[in-house]
Amino acid sequence: MKKLIFTLLMVAFSSTALAGDLILYNWSEYMPREVLEQFTKETGIQVKEVTYDSNEAMYTKIKMVADHDYDIVVPSTDFVVRMSAEGLLLPLDKSKLPNFKNLDKRFVDQSFDKGNKYSVPYFWGSSGIAVNTQFVPLEKVKSIKDLLNPELKGRILLLNDLRGVFAIALKANGFSVNDQNPEHIQKAYEFLQKLLPSVKVFDSDSPKQAMLSNEAMVGQLWNGEAYVANQENPAIQYVYPTEGYSLWMDHLSIPRGANNVDEAYKFINFILRPDVAAKIAREMGYSSPNAEAVKLLPEETRNSMISYPSDDILARGEFEVGLGEATPIYEKYWLKLKTAD
Structure with missing residues (x-):
């Protein structure tokens, strides 16, 4: 009996400890571990990352599993359109994202999501x-x-x-x-x-x-x-x-059913910080839509035809x-x- 009570207490304690933590549902190899650790160090919010290998897999999980527990997803443009139309994404409160201003104007307020109601550009x-x-x-x-x-x-x-x-x-x-x-x-x-x-x-x-x-x-x-x-x-x-x-462009979005919305906003705003976005771009090699972050990249990266091709x-x-x-x-x-x- 004592063992049962102890077990129940431990379960209750574990659940409480997890409250306010963040679950990121992301593409494989798309977020440096050190960035997640830096966010935890600065905010005290733990981040658990779960990965997928296709938009279709992510979409199916969010659509079919009501209690999925994911707080942030990273859909590509076409799935922002699809998921927002089906009510699978929460409208964003920009007042909670002051670093949104750092994004390159070429990549925001696009026709697929006017005013970025549901999406924040992450990589292109x-x-x-x-x-x-x-x-x-x-x-x-x-x-x-x-x-x-x-x-x-x-x-x-x-x-x-x-x-x-x-x-x-x-x-x-x-x-x-x-x-x-x-x-x-x-x-x-x-x-x-x-x-x-x-x-x-x-x-x-x-x-x-x-x-x-x-x-x-x-x-x-x-x-x-x-x-x-x-x-x-x-x-x-x-x-x-x-x-x-x-x-293509991938975006940070908050799915319907997210349990830790405030923490999701803090994380997205953190990712939009120029120093953080630049660190992610340096390690991942993808093109950053963050204009202020690009300024911080090494000249070799900024001039890479793979990451930042010429206008022609x-x-x-x-x-x-x-x-x-x-x-x-x-x-x-x-x-x-x-x-x-």
Whole structure:
């Protein structure tokens, strides 16, 4: 009996100790551990990070599990649109985010979330092609269609990301990455069917690892992953395809059902601090939307064509936005692609 009482007391104590802590539901390898520790040191708020490898996985958890307990999520632009429309994100009180002013005006008040009612830009970047020039000459992979070269069979990595993968197939066919025409989506799928025999692995947890281990010689990578891979192995070069490529932005949002909303605001405001945002950008390699943070970055990082491409390269890119009623069509073809024999 005494043991039972002791156990109940310990459970009660543990629950109390966790009150006011924060659960961050984030992409894998997307937040430096030292930043979370610094936040705890400054505020006393403990942060538990749980990770996912796709927007779809995060969306499903938030939508289907009412008592999910997550306090912050990191959706991409198209999922900000989708989740806010479905009431899955809480409207933001900007008075609790004084550091919001540090964000570059180019990345706020966009059409997908006017006034940033539901989202705070965290990172932006591109989805391009990484080439290990130790094995594949750079001049052989300039176009998306070059991925169909028989010499690359079984040597290619693709992201485990519906939007990223369909973006290259749509661009290869001359279409927008946000195309909603069913016939165009089908043509993109048919291109991916042709490419599938060349694909060694789909990975969004840490796709650079397949390149660094030489499991894949050519890979579709997010620019931050490519930046880190290039730092470890300069032979891994990043290519912006001639047909164009997708640009994306990820955001900090507070989901419906969050238990620690005040703590979430404190964390988001902390992340918007220039010194903190710069520390995150230096380690992660992705492009920061924080104008004041960019000023603090080393010149080498600011001048990196991987993280901060020139205006002419940016002009070839296209930001991913919502797919609207075409979403189920994409999901149908994605499932067919991933379950193909």
